[in-house]
Amino acid sequence: MNPMWPDFLDTECVPLPSNVAACRVQVDAARWCEAADAMREAGADLLSLWGSDDRDRDQCLRVHAAYLLRDRVVVVEHAMPADRPIYPSLATRFPAAGRLQRATYDLLGIRADAGDMRPWLRHGGWPEGVFPLRRDVAATQTWPVTSSPYPFIPVSGDGVHEMTAGPVHAGTIEPGRFQLAVVGEKVLRLEVRLGYTHKGIAKRFEAMAQCDAHRLAAHICGDSTVAFSWAYCAALEAITASTPSPRALVLRGLALERERIANHLGDLGGLANDVGFAFGQTQFSSLKEQLLRHNAELFGQRYLFDFVVPGGVASDLPARALPGMLDEIAALERAVGDLRGIYARHEGLQDRFLGAGRLTPAQAAALGAIGLAGRASGVARDLRVDQPWSPYDQSSPALATSTEGDVAARVQVRFEETLESLRLCRQWLQALPAGERVCEVPVAPAGQLGIGLIEGWRGPVMLALETGPAGGIRRCRAHDPSWQNWPLLEVAILGNIVADFPLINKSFNLSYSGHDG
Amino acid sequence: MFDILSRIRRTGRLSEPYPVPDTDQTASTAIQRELHAVFGRALCIRHVDAGSCNGCELEIHALSNAYYNLEGAGIRFVASPRHADVLLVTGPVSVNMEDALRQTYEAMPDPKWVLAVGDCAVCGGLFGANYATRGPISAIVPVDAVVAGCPPTPLAIMRGLLQITSKRPA
Ligand code: SF4
Numbered sequence: 001m002n003p004m005w006p007d008f009l010d011t012e013c014v015p016l017p018s019n020v021a022a023c024r025v026q027v028d029a030a031r032w033c034e035a036a037d038a039m040r041e042a043g044a045d046l047l048s049l050w051g052s053d054d055r056d057r058d059q060c061l062r063v064h065a066a067y068l069l070r071d072r073v074v075v076v077e078h079a080m081p082a083d084r085p086i087y088p089s090l091a092t093r094f095p096a097a098g099r100l101q102r103a104t105y106d107l108l109g110i111r112a113d114a115g116d117m118r119p120w121l122r123h124g125g126w127p128e129g130v131f132p133l134r135r136d137v138a139a140t141q142t143w144p145v146t147s148s149p150y151p152f153i154p155v156s157g158d159g160v161h162e163m164t165a166g167p168v169h170a171g172t173i174e175p176g177r178f179q180l181a182v183v184g185e186k187v188l189r190l191e192v193r194l195g196y197t198h199k200g201i202a203k204r205f206e207a208m209a210q211c212d213a214h215r216l217a218a219h220i221c222g223d224s225t226v227a228f229s230w231a232y233c234a235a236l237e238a239i240t241a242s243t244p245s246p247r248a249l250v251l252r253g254l255a256l257e258r259e260r261i262a263n264h265l266g267d268l269g270g271l272a273n274d275v276g277f278a279f280g281q282t283q284f285s286s287l288k289e290q291l292l293r294h295n296a297e298l299f300g301q302r303y304l305f306d307f308v309v310p311g312g313v314a315s316d317l318p319a320r321a322l323p324g325m326l327d328e329i330a331a332l333e334r335a336v337g338d339l340r341g342i343y344a345r346h347e348g349l350q351d352r353f354l355g356a357g358r359l360t361p362a363q364a365a366a367l368g369a370i371g372l373a374g375r376a377s378g379v380a381r382d383l384r385v386d387q388p389w390s391p392y393d394q395s396s397p398a399l400a401t402s403t404e405g406d407v408a409a410r411v412q413v414r415f416e417e418t419l420e421s422l423r424l425c426r427q428w429l430q431a432l433p434a435g436e437r438v439c440e441v442p443v444a445p446a447g448q449l450g451i452g453l454i455e456g457w458r459g460p461v462m463l464a465l466e467t468g469p470a471g472g473i474r475r476c477r478a479h480d481p482s483w484q485n486w487p488l489l490e491v492a493i494l495g496n497i498v499a500d501f502p503l504i505n506k507s508f509n510l511s512y513s514g515h516d517g
Numbered sequence: 518m519f520d521i522l523s524r525i526r527r528t529g530r531l532s533e534p535y536p537v538p539d540t541d542q543t544a545s546t547a548i549q550r551e552l553h554a555v556f557g558r559a560l561c562i563r564h565v566d567a568g569s570c571n572g573c574e575l576e577i578h579a580l581s582n583a584y585y586n587l588e589g590a591g592i593r594f595v596a597s598p599r600h601a602d603v604l605l606v607t608g609p610v611s612v613n614m615e616d617a618l619r620q621t622y623e624a625m626p627d628p629k630w631v632l633a634v635g636d637c638a639v640c641g642g643l644f645g646a647n648y649a650t651r652g653p654i655s656a657i658v659p660v661d662a663v664v665a666g667c668p669p670t671p672l673a674i675m676r677g678l679l680q681i682t683s684k685r686p687a
Contacts, residue, residue: 125612125649132648142648145615167617170596172564172577175614196613197568200649219643222572222668266578279521285582286531292579303572305667342520513570516611 004041006034013074017238018451019389021072029088032065032078036093039067039074045370045381046094047073047453047462048479049101051108053134054079061085061110064477065097066451066462068370070386073451075464085110096368096484103195107133107202121195121516124148132203139207155181155189163498167196174512178501185497190490198516205476206468210236210444211310213473217463218305220478221514226252226259227456228478228514229308231463234389234452236310239444239467245435246391248312250428253391255304255313257421260457261332262291262303264414264421267509271411272343274503275352283339287332294328297321312438322429329426333419340415353408357504359492361403369488371459371481373508376413377405377488383455395424405492407507417457443471458482458511480514531583560592560678563601563625567618567657568611568650572668573635577605579671592678598624603681604658609637609644610651622658630681633660634674636667643667 008031013023027035039046047066054060060079067074078087089112090097101112102120109131111117124146126132132141155162160181167175175196181189201220205213217232218225230252237244244252265288272280292302298321299307299314307314317325343349359369361378369379380401384392400416402409446469454461459481468474489508493501566574580587581594595601598621610618622631633654636642641652654660664677 121613123613125615137648139647142612142646142651145612147616167614168565168598168621172566172574172594174566174569174571174574175617196617197566197608197611198613198649199568199609199611199644200647201644203647203649204644216643219570219572219667222570222575225572266575279525282583283524283528285579286528286584289579289582289584302670303575303668305572338520338524342524345520511571513568516613 004038006031006038009035009038009074016073016075016449016451017235017241018073018453019234019238020383020387020451020453022075022451022453023072024075024077024449026077026079029078032076033088035067035074035076036065036090039069040093042069044069044074045368045484046090046096047460048464048477048483049090049097049104050464050477050479051104051110051133052466052475053108055082056135061108063087063104063110064464065090066464066479068460072387073453073462075449075451080110086113088112089114091115094368095366095487099487100483107131109134118151119148121198123150123195125198132200139203150177150193152179152191152193153189157183159183160188176512180498180501182498185499187493187496187498187501190493190501192486192490194486194512195516197513199513201478201517202476205473208473210467210471210473211441213476214308214310215306217478218308220517221480221511222303222305223263224259224456224458224461224480224511224514225303225305226255226308227454227461228463229306230256231452231454231461231478232465232476233308233310234454235450235463235465236444236452237441238452239448239450239465240442242311242439242441244312244439245437246433247316247435248437248439249391250433251313251317252308253395254425254428255299255307256454256456257425258291258295259304260421261418262288262295263457263509264418265291265336267506268339268411268414268418270506270509271353271407271503272349274506275349277346277349280339280343280349283335287335291328291332294324298325309438310441312436316437317432322432325429326426329422329429333422336415336418336422343411343415350408352500352503353411354406356407356500357492357496357507359405359488361405363491364405364488367488367491368484370484371455372413372417372457373410373485373488374459375399375401376409378403383453383460387453389453391428395427397424407503410507446472446474456481458509459485478517480511482510482512482515486510486515532586532589533584560603561595561601562592562603562605563595563598563621564605564607565614565618565621567606567608567614567638567654568644569608569635569637573607573637576668576671576674577607577634580674585671585675587675598622599626601625602629603678604629604631606631606633606654606658607635607638609641609646610654610657612649612651615651615657618654618657630661631658632677632681633663634677635669636665639663639665
């Protein structure tokens with residue numbers, strides 16, 4: 001065992017209900033730091049960081065950090081007196097903590113003791129000193145917007161000029177702001193500002209019923225709806241010790257993999273489009289459309305919103321649908337294989353992909369890269385492989401990785417994952433287990449914390465659900481892996497030409513809505 | 518090159534066939550025909566995501582694929598509000614996008630129309646109004662037509678565009 005590993009992380013950890021192995025531990029400020037050091041040393045990822053207002057219970061505000069070790073999740077919780085809610089910053093150990101800590105302050109007034117103190121989610125939509133996620137702020141309270149310019153970090157020097165893009169962009173993409181400092185054609189620095197699509201989802205959760213809030217989870221991030229709604233249901237089912245049937249779990253697996261395939265197809269086309277290879281866009285967007293139309297026939301939904309429900313799934317697959325699905329898989333494998341060959345042999349395409357937006361494995365490890373972007377930079381982790389939950393525990397998915405870390409690597413990982421997802425789907429369809437569509441999920445008693453952790457197409461989607469009285473929700477933290485990976489873009493773009501920014505940005509394709517919450 | 522050409526040949530033509538008078542039309546081609554008749558090649562759309570979950574954007578993207586081929590019907594998404602006839606807005610207007618939405622609207626030349634797309638934009642949807650959202654788009658800018666759905670299908674969005682055409686001055 002690693003010498004830095006403090007005993008309390010083993011002896012004082014209590015198991016948490018979850019679809020993966022998870023536990024929680026209460027710590028003071030000193031142990032909060034000790035735990036962070038030990039986690040960093042052990043190579044854990046900071047999965048998420050969030051706060052909670054527990055003044056009604058024990059006069060405390062709390063900060064929670066969830067770490068992902070190879071074999072389990074550890075939630076470290078630190079309580080602070082309400083009149084001095086300050087905790088040691090984790091940002092020097094886990095760079096992803098910086099923005100999470102700023103967001104936690106904006107929503108709950110719990111402050112890290114060091115680091116960047118600029119607001120992150122609060123753009124002037126509510127006054128300074130008001131913390132909307134505190135329990136004494138009414139759910140419907142609103143404020144007029146006051147203009148509050150954001151102090152981007154200035155860059156100066158000979159021949160440096162600054163360019164701003166957003167929040168409204170030239171194309172149909174989500175809103176965010178990019179501040180680029182350039183010298184000639186080269187990018188010297190990029191600073192991203194997010195939070196434009198903040199919808200107060202955490203506050204909204206607290207007004208919803210346990211049995212209904214999966215619908216809200218499904219709309220946290222539209223392209224990852226299966227991942228988020230599964231994470232919600234997994235947390236609720238773990239708390240209530242209800243187990244969906246093997247059939248329902250396989251149907252969820254199918255839905256999650258179809259979501260992964262649809263997004264990868266869309267990105268593989270979009271990336272070709274960004275380098276002027278319209279053929280790739282036409283081909284892949286058509287394949288995606290065919291998949292979505294098939295989704296609508298099979299599941300009644302193009303994007304599988306609200307397909308995952310507590311206890312199971314919203315609709316079963318009729319046996320007569322199976323041959324068509326197997327044919328679809330074979331056709332997609334052929335098409336994706338052909339197109340992969342065409343991409344590989346197309347010199348103009350490869351010239352733009354190779355070496356662009358490189359994030360080295362060392363940078364990825366230092367920044368705490370996770371998910372797809374991490375895998376393309378040598379971070380060989382995938383929850384489906386490392387901590388497989390049902391039905392992945394039966395199907396041994398293969399990991400797709402690269403150590404190149406450039407746009408080409410992120411393209412390669414997408415190709416390999418698409419083919420692997422198709423293989424998984426075939427394997428499940430060939431032996432679809434029997435079972436009920438849904439099982440009953442009882443109302444959970446108040447004060448239970450559960451974790452749902454699902455490898456969505458971008459990376460691990462985590463949801464921490466704490467139940468409230470009368471079938472309600474006390475606190476729900478839903479975390480998109482884009483929190484960890486947005487800072488990667490700021491590093492990967494350095495030294496590239498401005499004209500490659502859209503391509504590099506697209507190769508990460510991070511979420512705004514999932515991040516902003 | 519040969520592999521590209523052979524793939525194009527095998528893929529064939531996916532666009533739902535272009536309108537020809539007096540033949541049987543699918544819903545999609547009927548809409549394409551009307552759009553084409555009213556706007557010719559002149560309709561320019563500026564899209565603003567005012568806090569959507571990104572679900573509506575996925576369907577807006579789909580409008581450009583070979584099946585719907587919106588661009589083939591003469592409708593374009595443009596990069597600047599100054600080039601736009603229609604403002605297509607999604608999302609429940611987050612307070613953090615309120616100013617940007619208003620400024621985009623003001624930057625558009627007259628005459629201009631606003632199409633609210635998706636339940637969020639139409640009525641606030643699942644998110645409603647709270648400290649971070651304003652609810653419907655109409656709370657911030659005047660709305661000419663709406664397309665309900667969560668998300669609405671690409672065909673529904675095309676129909677919504679048609680609804681706007683009836684408001685266009687002769
Ligand atoms: S209407 Fe539905 S799909 Fe569209 S932004 Fe709102 S929640 Fe997302």
